[in-house]
Amino acid sequence: MIAIENITKTYRMGAVEVQALRGVSLKIERGEVVSIMGPSGSGKSTLMNVLGCLDQSTTGRYLLDGVAVDSMTDDQLAEVRNRKIGFVFQSFNLLRRLTARRNVELPMLYAGVENGRRRRAAEALEAVGLGDRMDHRPTELSGGQQQRVAIARALINNPAILLADEPTGNLDSRSGEEIMQLLLNLNHEHGITLVFVTHDPKIAQHTQRIIQVRDGLVEEGLA
């Protein structure tokens, strides 16, 4: 599913070069539930950005679903994000002006889906338990409900992999637990590959595999 080999990422901050990733290799199989852990500044976020095709590595190879991503143009990467990757962010990242349903419709708009957008968005919202909140704007929803909208949006184009960056970080423990259950159910029932990026051991407990990132390198360990 995901295979990266010897990935490095160098940032230039003024005159100083910062090496955020220093040769990372890892494999994630289809249907796996993996967490990427590490203290802040370890390169964890950079790894997540590279995995999510939001950023490109400086050197190294990245195969996503058998396709080499490392040499793609910006627009090709946009298409990969659109069709193959779903994002769930700590701060939900919904568009505040739009209703829940319109937020969920957006990835279909960029994918060029002409028909059935409203119906599919409604079905996705029902699947995450928000059938009665479709025409509410994010400000009218609780944190847990907003994260459900974000999950519905992430799944709408049937991605191969779902990347969740501290998905419970902004939630109270009860709705955090509900969101975790929702995500894990998606894996059980639909076999969606889940990658959590977190520093919360409670999340890591739920995953089959933990990848520790430290100083730009990875150390594998079983949960």
Add this chain to the structure above:
Amino acid sequence: MNLTQGILSALEGVTANKLRSSLTMLGIVIGVAAVISLVSIGRGAQASVTAQIEQNGTNLIYVRPGSTQQGGVASASGSAGTLTQDDADALLSVAGVAAVAPELEGRGQVSYLGSNVNTRAIGVTPDYLTVRNMSLADGEFISEANVNARSSIVVLGSGVADDLFGGTAGAVGQKVRINSQPYTVVGVLASKGSTGLGSVDDQVLVPLSTAQARLIGGNRYRGASVLSSINVQAANSDEMDSVIEQLTLVLRERHDTIEGSDDFTVSNQQDLLATITEVTNTLTLFLGGIAAISLLVGGIGIMNIMLVSVTERTREIGIRKAIGARKRDILFQFLVESAVLSLVGGAIGNLVGWLISLAMGQVQFGSTSIKPTVDIDAVVLAVGFSLVVGLFFGIYPAMRAANLAPVEALRYE
């Protein structure tokens, strides 16, 4: 993303901040309204001046005295005083000339009972009526017999009749005094309105011989009374140029002058029209140009707001890119937003400009009123220009938005 979706999403963006969007549009509204109303007023002024000049008669050629040279100093044009009745008679024999109407112009104080008016007094011959395309409201015109007899009769312009008798009726048969001399009113001219160059309604006409002998007098040249101008009517408008050429040759021979030092000028209605059209065109262009500057300022307003909007919505752009928006999707979204702002502003501006034009049409400027004409080309130009302005000033902010890196845009707070 297709066009309809893009426009819908842009409309959402525009309506999300209504106060800001309407203030931005206001710049374009003012610009377009200014272009439309100023150009329409310019066009209206041109149309009314042209129409009034054409009223003076068609196929009309003016022969006026030129300036004289005395000791190398040129005097004012029209001061030569070398045109005489003999010249007028000679011009009548030129091929293609239908009629000749010599005139001598001066000022007269016209009084009747208690009221009096200072106006233009012109000595004319019977042909003057048809050559100058005039008609009578009442009574009759000066006859050949009147001219031969130096009769003390007068034909009043409608404005003068209004001032003295309160209307065109009731004046005929009354006795008025012009510069203290008694004259009998035999006719009143129908109103023609102002030409913008002095109204033909504000004048009185007397027989040419009477004017030369008593009322105006004037200089003498080679023993004959001078004329202030000779109106020549050509038989056919196609022959105007050749008639003018012939007239010029005849006068040169009679006055013994050579080209370049003529003591007369020959011009026609078309020359006057062409000059005035050129002047009003320049004026319209000038007014439109000033208005276009405000449109440009409105465009800069759009760019300013779009730049603010891009910065403010950096995170939104990041989110859109994360879920699959390509560069051209973002570019398109922001371009359509600025185009919507400028187009809606342009449409409202058209309406406002049209209303201003209508309002200006109700206002009287002295005795003249201008009928502003809103032409479709001005509308198309103003709306097209506002769209171009919107796209031009929108492209830079939109490029900025499209080129944002997704990671950095997402990190933006």
